[in-house]
Amino acid sequence: MPPRIPIASCLRASKAPFPATQFTLPLRPFSATAAPNKTHQSHDPYIVAQKNRKKASNLSRRADLEAARVASLGDPVRGNPTPFVESFTTATPLPFDETKKMPEDQTHLNYAFSPKSVEQQLERSRKVAVPLDELRPQTAATATGPLGINYGGRFEEAAPALSKEEIEAQRTKDHERATEAIKRITALENSSSKDRMRVNIARCVGTFGRHNTDRILPPRAPPLRAVNDQGPHPVRPETNEKELAKRIGADTGSSEVQIAILTAKIKTVADFLQTRGKGDKHNKRNLRLLVHRRQKLLQYLRRKERGGPRWQHCIETLGLTEGTWRGEISL
Numbered sequence: 001m002p003p004r005i006p007i008a009s010c011l012r013a014s015k016a017p018f019p020a021t022q023f024t025l026p027l028r029p030f031s032a033t034a035a036p037n038k039t040h041q042s043h044d045p046y047i048v049a050q051k052n053r054k055k056a057s058n059l060s061r062r063a064d065l066e067a068a069r070v071a072s073l074g075d076p077v078r079g080n081p082t083p084f085v086e087s088f089t090t091a092t093p094l095p096f097d098e099t100k101k102m103p104e105d106q107t108h109l110n111y112a113f114s115p116k117s118v119e120q121q122l123e124r125s126r127k128v129a130v131p132l133d134e135l136r137p138q139t140a141a142t143a144t145g146p147l148g149i150n151y152g153g154r155f156e157e158a159a160p161a162l163s164k165e166e167i168e169a170q171r172t173k174d175h176e177r178a179t180e181a182i183k184r185i186t187a188l189e190n191s192s193s194k195d196r197m198r199v200n201i202a203r204c205v206g207t208f209g210r211h212n213t214d215r216i217l218p219p220r221a222p223p224l225r226a227v228n229d230q231g232p233h234p235v236r237p238e239t240n241e242k243e244l245a246k247r248i249g250a251d252t253g254s255s256e257v258q259i260a261i262l263t264a265k266i267k268t269v270a271d272f273l274q275t276r277g278k279g280d281k282h283n284k285r286n287l288r289l290l291v292h293r294r295q296k297l298l299q300y301l302r303r304k305e306r307g308g309p310r311w312q313h314c315i316e317t318l319g320l321t322e323g324t325w326r327g328e329i330s331l
Helices: 038-042 045-073 115-128 164-186 193-208 241-246 255-275 281-305 309-318
Strands: none
Touching: 115 164, 193 255, 193 309, 255 281, 255 309, 281 309
């Protein structure tokens, strides 16, 4: 019959010693285990210096890898500066260049106004406005009040009559002053960042939307009928105007339009973090999400267009480098 070994009824270390037998196992209470003194380690100058050296070496290594990536592939956030991207700061349109295959940039105003509508309303207000001198009846001055009571000879003197030339000059002066005030109110220089972002989104839709680029850029190259097809390859047309009949309204959902809108938002957030958002972790995360979302769209557009004219137009206008879509992007 095997010998019986006494087992403690509780796993907690007992203060009372077990009876000394030949089968008793040595038990060590938890209080006897020496825990490391964390306070002593945190104040140890040798350990603190060792941690600082490791951290500095890791940061320097990360900076070297990022510099090597930027040198080989380009900046994954900003890319190369171009006139179109630099105009996002003021939201001013670029001068039209007929040599480039690019839609003409439209002029926008603050509060979603267009220059044509503002001019029409100002012209209408000039025609409708009537001077008060023409509406005021010309009456002779009297020494009595409205009830026929004499107030000691006090009465309002009649305003001197103005000639038609003076009235027209005053009307022109008032209209010019009102026009200058409207121009200052609707100018983008006096707008907020939200209004400039709205204008930049509209500019991206007009510049990269296929409702405009289909008249200028050709479609992507048609695929081969078979892998080893020896027949004549189908000819690609110069423009893609036949697709305009199927489109209703402006194109706001194509990949190149979304990439341009994300680039405008990335530039706004990156400028904020560089100037006055040093400790803003929320916007740092937003910048990382925007950059990765743009990377996915760039990879999709590159795969679908196969390096076609739309891809080249998007890359050259926005100044995007290989670092914006190739490899892993870490910020």
